[in-house]
Amino acid sequence: MSVKRPREDDEDQPFLSQLGDRPPKTRLTRACAECKKHKIKCEVQAGQTACNKCLRSGIECVPFNFAQKFIDDDAQWKAEAAAEREQLKSAVQYLLRHSQLPELAAFANGQAPPTPSGPATSRSLVDPPTDLSGVATTESAPEDNGLVTAPMRILHSLTQNGALQPVRSAEHDPRDSDFIAQGHVSITEAEYLFTQYRTRLNTLLWAGVLCPHPDLEQSRQSSALLTAAVLTVAALHTPGREQSFHACYEIFTALIRDASMSRSQSLDDIRGLCIGAFYINSLSWRLCGLAIRMATEMNLHMAFRDLVQGHTEARTLVQLWYVLYICDHQFSIAHGRPPIMFNDAAIRGVDKFLAGPDATDGDIRLSAQLSLWPILTEAYVLYGTDPELELSDSDYEKLRSFSIAVDQWRTSWRLRSVDMPVYGAYPSKGVVLYYHFALFQLNSLSLRGISTIPGQNASGVNLSWDRREAANVAINSARSTLRLIVEDQDLRLALVGVPIFTHTMIAMCATFLVKLAVAFAASDPATTFKTRLVIPKDLSSLGLTFATANVLSLVTDLTRVLDEMTQQVGRMHLANHINSGIKTLLRRFSPPNAAGEYRYMLPLDAEDIRMAVAIPSTSEARHFDGGLHRSENGVPETLPAMPPPSSNTNERDLGPMLGTFDWKFDEDFLWPANTDDPGSWFTEQFPQA
Numbered sequence: 001m002s003v004k005r006p007r008e009d010d011e012d013q014p015f016l017s018q019l020g021d022r023p024p025k026t027r028l029t030r031a032c033a034e035c036k037k038h039k040i041k042c043e044v045q046a047g048q049t050a051c052n053k054c055l056r057s058g059i060e061c062v063p064f065n066f067a068q069k070f071i072d073d074d075a076q077w078k079a080e081a082a083a084e085r086e087q088l089k090s091a092v093q094y095l096l097r098h099s100q101l102p103e104l105a106a107f108a109n110g111q112a113p114p115t116p117s118g119p120a121t122s123r124s125l126v127d128p129p130t131d132l133s134g135v136a137t138t139e140s141a142p143e144d145n146g147l148v149t150a151p152m153r154i155l156h157s158l159t160q161n162g163a164l165q166p167v168r169s170a171e172h173d174p175r176d177s178d179f180i181a182q183g184h185v186s187i188t189e190a191e192y193l194f195t196q197y198r199t200r201l202n203t204l205l206w207a208g209v210l211c212p213h214p215d216l217e218q219s220r221q222s223s224a225l226l227t228a229a230v231l232t233v234a235a236l237h238t239p240g241r242e243q244s245f246h247a248c249y250e251i252f253t254a255l256i257r258d259a260s261m262s263r264s265q266s267l268d269d270i271r272g273l274c275i276g277a278f279y280i281n282s283l284s285w286r287l288c289g290l291a292i293r294m295a296t297e298m299n300l301h302m303a304f305r306d307l308v309q310g311h312t313e314a315r316t317l318v319q320l321w322y323v324l325y326i327c328d329h330q331f332s333i334a335h336g337r338p339p340i341m342f343n344d345a346a347i348r349g350v351d352k353f354l355a356g357p358d359a360t361d362g363d364i365r366l367s368a369q370l371s372l373w374p375i376l377t378e379a380y381v382l383y384g385t386d387p388e389l390e391l392s393d394s395d396y397e398k399l400r401s402f403s404i405a406v407d408q409w410r411t412s413w414r415l416r417s418v419d420m421p422v423y424g425a426y427p428s429k430g431v432v433l434y435y436h437f438a439l440f441q442l443n444s445l446s447l448r449g450i451s452t453i454p455g456q457n458a459s460g461v462n463l464s465w466d467r468r469e470a471a472n473v474a475i476n477s478a479r480s481t482l483r484l485i486v487e488d489q490d491l492r493l494a495l496v497g498v499p500i501f502t503h504t505m506i507a508m509c510a511t512f513l514v515k516l517a518v519a520f521a522a523s524d525p526a527t528t529f530k531t532r533l534v535i536p537k538d539l540s541s542l543g544l545t546f547a548t549a550n551v552l553s554l555v556t557d558l559t560r561v562l563d564e565m566t567q568q569v570g571r572m573h574l575a576n577h578i579n580s581g582i583k584t585l586l587r588r589f590s591p592p593n594a595a596g597e598y599r600y601m602l603p604l605d606a607e608d609i610r611m612a613v614a615i616p617s618t619s620e621a622r623h624f625d626g627g628l629h630r631s632e633n634g635v636p637e638t639l640p641a642m643p644p645p646s647s648n649t650n651e652r653d654l655g656p657m658l659g660t661f662d663w664k665f666d667e668d669f670l671w672p673a674n675t676d677d678p679g680s681w682f683t684e685q686f687p688q689a
Contacts, residue, residue: 207362223268
């Protein structure tokens with residue numbers, strides 16, 4: 001007999017057999033969602049598909065489904081969490097970028113990247129923030145936690161809640177200044193002008209670094225200032241668009257006034273100011289200074305360090321900083337005024353800029369010009385701008401070293417230049433052109449102290465061997481500049497769209513050669529008038545390689561090139577003024593006599609006018625023979641009658657080409673852009689009889 005205790009399963013078996021094999025039935029809830037919501041009994045009448053509550057309310061009776069409610073709530077929570085995560089990620093990215101730290105991806109696997117050495121991590125304590133859209137805001141100062149920082153940052157920290165804090169202004173929306181939408185310029189005209197700029201001019205400014213937008217719509221959305229600059233410059237370079245030029249010019253100047261007082265700027269605003277500075281002569285000096293100050297507020301001077309540390313997005317900022325440096329030095333040194341920008345790490349590190357994998361042909365052209373200006377800047381600092389201050393014997397040795405540096409610059413950068421569409425070999429030939437500009441600017445300093453004003457006895461100036469050597473370099477460079485323009489097809493093709501600095505230097509070279517011819521002239525003993533001068537055949541007796549006939553012929557050929565060019569630009573373009581001015585100078589020369597001597601007519605003084613009235617029958621009193629410019633029947637053109645001299649006759653009354661030798665150009669070469677008559681400046685100086 002077994003004494004083993006039976007299993008509990010065996011004991012329950014008879015009971016389970018009575019219940020059968022079916023599992024317990026789960027209790028189901030019929031209540032609809034509406035009744036469940038109000039916690040009332042859900043009653044359904046026989047033959048109805050909706051409960052009494054839903055029938056009375058006239059709504060759809062939907063059975064309550066707890067699982068669906070859970071799914072909906074879960075989806076909503078996940079969506080809100082994902083949105084908040086993206087917000088936090090964007091905020092962290094912004095803080096990392098602003099603090100000059102690596103991107104968020106560099107913190108993978110929980111490993112923090114090494115902290116940059118030097119002052120980079122404290123930059124946010126000194127400089128105003130710049131957001132990722134390229135808009136700098138200087139309305140509030142960040143908290144100052146650094147030991148050594150900018151003095152004004154200390155002041156803002158101490159007066160954080162005081163009256164010294166800048167006034168806050170609303171964020172600027174470019175669409176608020178959309179002058180095209182406001183009807184000031186039609187959309188059809190704006191599209192045409194924008195296309196003209198993109199096609200003819202944009203690539204000449206270092207492969208379009210100043211106008212990166214492919215169409216007008218993108219430009220309008222980004223910056224009204226950039227759009228106005230592009231349209232104004234395009235109208236200036238398009239024949240028959242004088243009305244559009246005046247309209248766009250007024251809009252552009254109004255936007256400049258607003259931008260000068262704004263506390264929020266964008267990179268495209270700076271680009272617009274640069275375009276205006278390069279092409280609109282009446283605004284160039286002021287626009288350049290304003291653009292540089294805006295750029296420093298946006299920390300563009302710090303962008304090169306970011307690029308060296310591997311932040312490739314800083315490359316665009318470095319490009320714009322280089323453009324500002326070129327613009328500043330073109331118009332400051334050439335005007336004889338101190339430049340704002342100095343040779344910082346970015347300027348000295350141009351080779352590192354080009355060593356990156358993203359370097360383009362435009363970057364090479366940009367870097368080529370960038371590398372030239374430090375040489376001329378050093379000469380400016382050494383010699384100053386006083387046109388009466390002659391160089392000493394010790395100065396010429398340093399002057400030779402500057403010329404050698406320019407020679408090395410040409411050798412280095414011409415080989416690196418690459419041809420570009422439409423303009424062919426202009427990049428490399430442009431290097432040669434700027435090479436002659438630089439040599440002329442440097443070596444023409446040797447002629448300081450030699451006046452072209454009659455009566456100051458320029459012919460009595462002693463020319464030492466060193467002085468003659470440098471002067472001949474300047475003469476040859478000025479002559480080579482004009483010959484390049486006259487003879488080279490690629491340069492003539494690009495001349496239409498190059499910035500005004502190139503046009504001004506060409507005018508300076510031409511005027512310099514004419515001034516040199518007159519500088520050593522003597523009064524004509526065969527004439528009644530004292531203002532008629534004898535121009536020597538050449539200056540070989542002074543040791544100068546200067547032949548008057550060759551120079552006047554070359555300058556005359558230049559006017560023919562300018563005649564062709566002015567047909568392709570608007571009447572307000574600087575080339576029209578330059579061409580009119582050079583022709584006015586040439587009309588003062590008579591054909592050479594048997595000895596090869598020329599005659600040159602200065603403005604008449606009071607005694608000459610009295611003599612002309614006393615002897616009206618002589619051809620000498622009636623007109624002066626301008627033999628280089630004759631009419632079709634061979635009769636020489638008459639010299640425009642000169643106005644009576646005032647009691648305080650000064651150097652300006654003697655004509656636009658008289659004065660002293662110095663390579664800086666004064667305001668006489670930058671005539672107003674908004675004049676209706678391109679020859680009005682000369683008409684005012686020499687009105688027709």
